[in-house]
Amino acid sequence: MSTPLVEAVNVKKYFKTPRGLLHAVEDVNFKIFEGKTLGVVGESGCGKSTLGRTILRLHEATSGQVLYNGENILEYKKREMHKVQRNMQMIFQDPYSSLDPxxxxxxxxxxxxxxxxxxxxxxxxxxxxxxxxxxxxxxxxxxxxxxxxxxxxxxxxxxxxxxxxxxLEPKFLVCDEPVSALDVSIQAQILNLLMDLQDNKGLSYMFITHDLAVVKHISDQIMVMYMGQVIELATSDELFKSPLHPYTRALLNAIPTIDLSRRNREKVTLKGEVTSPINPEPGCRFAKRCPFASEKCKQDPVLKEVAPGHFATCTMGAK
Ligand SMILES: Nc1ncnc2c1ncn2[C@@H]1O[C@H](COP(=O)(O)OP(=O)(O)O)[C@@H](O)[C@H]1O
Ligand SMILES: [Mg+2]
Incomplete structure (x- = not known):
C-alpha cells in the first residue's frame, strides 16, 4: 500500500471561549491518496472549516498529527513549513473577500x-x-x-x-464550500473544472460542503461530521447506497430525489439544529436529535469498520 499524500491522525482542535472549551474538531482520522477526493459533509457549525484550516496549519491543532507524504508537518519549523506550503492550498466559498479590489x-x-x-x-x-x-x-x-x-x-x-x-502547482487543495454561493448551473461548471484539473494534474482534494448532493460525484470517499465528530466514513457509492448512521440518513433524506428505491425507506428527519459543543458531555452528540436515541448513546461513540471500508459510530440508521 502506498503512502497517503495527506493523513490525519487523531486531529483535535479546541477553542477557548468565555463559556468554556469548544470542541470544534474531535479526534479526526483520514487518509487522502494522490489523485483522490475526500468529501467532508455536515451542517453549518459542525467543524468542517476548522478541520480544513487545521490540516493546512492556518489553525494550530490542539493535538494529533497531520502527515504530508508520511511526515508530520505539525512538527515542522517555519522554514520547512514554507517549503510544503505551496503544495497545500485552499479555496474558499467567496473568494471576493480575499481578492484585492x-x-x-x-x-x-x-x-x-x-x-x-x-x-x-x-x-x-x-x-x-x-x-x-x-x-x-x-x-x-x-x-x-x-x-x-x-x-x-x-x-x-x-x-x-x-x-x-x-x-503554485499544488498537490493538495482544501476546497471549502467552493460552489455554495453559486447558481446551480455555475456550480456544475466549477465542479467539472475541479474534476478536469484533478485528472490532468493528479491533484488531491478535501472537498468541504454542507450539501451532500454536491459531493456525490466529485468524492471518492465521504466523511460525515456532526459537532466535531466523524460519525460515518465510506466510499461515495456505499454511503449513498447504504447509509448506516441516523444522521447520514437524515442528510440523504433532505436531498430532493426521484430515486424510487429510496422512496419507501423509513424517513429520518432532523429536528432542532447543531449547537456549539462547549464542554460537551460524553456520549453521542447527535442523541438529542436522534429518533433512535437510547441509554447506550450516553457512551462515547467509537468509529468502527462495519463493512469493508465502511466506518460508522452507529448503525441504527441502516435499513
Ligand atoms: N476562531 C474561532 N474561535 C472560537 N470558535 C470558533 C472559531 N472558529 C470556529 N469556531 C467554532 O467552531 C465550531 C465549528 O465552526 P466551523 O469550523 O466554522 O464549522 P463549519 O465550517 O462546519 O460551518 C463552531 O461552533 C464555531 O462557532
Ligand atoms: Mg465552514
Missing part, C-alpha cells in the same frame, strides 16, 4: 508567485506568461486579464480564486 485579474493570479513562490526564479515576463497559462487552465478568457474583481460574476471570481491556488 484594486488589482487586475492577471495581477491577482501572479501575486502568490511573489508571496509564496514555487522555488523557481522567474522573470516578470515569465510570471506573466505563467499567469496567462493558468488563466486558460482555469477557463478564464484571456480578455479578462485586465478586469477587476467587481467586474466578474461569482463563477469567474471562483475561477480566479482557483487560479491563484493553481499557479
Amino acid at each position: 484594486r488589482m487586475s485579474v492577471r495581477a491577482l493570479i501572479m501575486e502568490p508567485l511573489e508571496v509564496v513562490g514555487t522555488g523557481e526564479k522567474l522573470s516578470k515576463a515569465e510570471k506573466r506568461e505563467k499567469a496567462d497559462r493558468i488563466m486558460e487552465l482555469c477557463g478564464l478568457p484571456s480578455n479578462h486579464a485586465n478586469l477587476y474583481p467587481h467586474e466578474l460574476d461569482g463563477g469567474l471570481r471562483q475561477r480566479v480564486g482557483l487560479a491563484r491556488a493553481m499557479i
Whole structure:
C-alpha cells in the first residue's frame, strides 16, 4: 500500500471561549491518496472549516498529527513549513473577500508567485506568461486579464480564486464550500473544472460542503461530521447506497430525489439544529436529535469498520 499524500491522525482542535472549551474538531482520522477526493459533509457549525484550516496549519491543532507524504508537518519549523506550503492550498466559498479590489485579474493570479513562490526564479515576463497559462487552465478568457474583481460574476471570481491556488502547482487543495454561493448551473461548471484539473494534474482534494448532493460525484470517499465528530466514513457509492448512521440518513433524506428505491425507506428527519459543543458531555452528540436515541448513546461513540471500508459510530440508521 502506498503512502497517503495527506493523513490525519487523531486531529483535535479546541477553542477557548468565555463559556468554556469548544470542541470544534474531535479526534479526526483520514487518509487522502494522490489523485483522490475526500468529501467532508455536515451542517453549518459542525467543524468542517476548522478541520480544513487545521490540516493546512492556518489553525494550530490542539493535538494529533497531520502527515504530508508520511511526515508530520505539525512538527515542522517555519522554514520547512514554507517549503510544503505551496503544495497545500485552499479555496474558499467567496473568494471576493480575499481578492484585492484594486488589482487586475492577471495581477491577482501572479501575486502568490511573489508571496509564496514555487522555488523557481522567474522573470516578470515569465510570471506573466505563467499567469496567462493558468488563466486558460482555469477557463478564464484571456480578455479578462485586465478586469477587476467587481467586474466578474461569482463563477469567474471562483475561477480566479482557483487560479491563484493553481499557479503554485499544488498537490493538495482544501476546497471549502467552493460552489455554495453559486447558481446551480455555475456550480456544475466549477465542479467539472475541479474534476478536469484533478485528472490532468493528479491533484488531491478535501472537498468541504454542507450539501451532500454536491459531493456525490466529485468524492471518492465521504466523511460525515456532526459537532466535531466523524460519525460515518465510506466510499461515495456505499454511503449513498447504504447509509448506516441516523444522521447520514437524515442528510440523504433532505436531498430532493426521484430515486424510487429510496422512496419507501423509513424517513429520518432532523429536528432542532447543531449547537456549539462547549464542554460537551460524553456520549453521542447527535442523541438529542436522534429518533433512535437510547441509554447506550450516553457512551462515547467509537468509529468502527462495519463493512469493508465502511466506518460508522452507529448503525441504527441502516435499513
Ligand atoms: N476562531 C474561532 N474561535 C472560537 N470558535 C470558533 C472559531 N472558529 C470556529 N469556531 C467554532 O467552531 C465550531 C465549528 O465552526 P466551523 O469550523 O466554522 O464549522 P463549519 O465550517 O462546519 O460551518 C463552531 O461552533 C464555531 O462557532
Ligand atoms: Mg465552514
